[in-house]
Amino acid sequence: DAGVTQSPTHLIKTRGQQVTLRCSPKSGHDTVSWYQQALGQGPQFIFQYYEEEERQRGNFPDRFSGHQFPNYSSELNVNALLLGDSALYLCASSLENEQYFGPGTRLTVT
């Protein structure tokens, strides 16, 4: 079992650009959550997808959007990037309450 995988590993974007991050959940998991982790802080919940619908959303602006595909994989899209969007973006998959995290995508906005 490959566990949760994320791509790309690292990404550098310019302010104002758009970015798409990808996540493949652990085998058998149907729920995907996305988190933003700034340096030296705990992960902050962005949103959660289940059955291709956004089920829960944290306190993030509409510039952050997502999608879940029929195979349960997911994408996180961020539009109009700001310097403050620089962070580690984590994907977590779950079947019930236990969440398993991927290694994250390090996004740097310059």
Next chain:
Amino acid sequence: GENVEQHPSTLSVQEGDSAVIKCTYSDSASNYFPWYKQELGKGPQLIIDIRSNVGEKKDQRIAVTLNKTAKHFSLHITETQPEDSAVYFCAASRVTSYDKVIFGPGTSLSVIP
């Protein structure tokens, strides 16, 4: 809003000693409390969790305790080893409809050989 506080922010112990990390939560409806270990360059790894219907849970050198009345929960690591060095996060959520998980700010644990 929901909030999880965590102390201390940094902790340094000698190998073989015990380490204790304490957390408090604000949402009285929270009833699931996972703990995560995050090593450099990796995502958080679930190491142990506890639900509100129990007060303590052990797994080898790791134990968690929960006081729902005081809204406190703690992680205890005994016989610490250098490989325990990492950042530890406590978290809280509700076991209903796959509620979002609220994380504490983390504790950086260093185990000195």
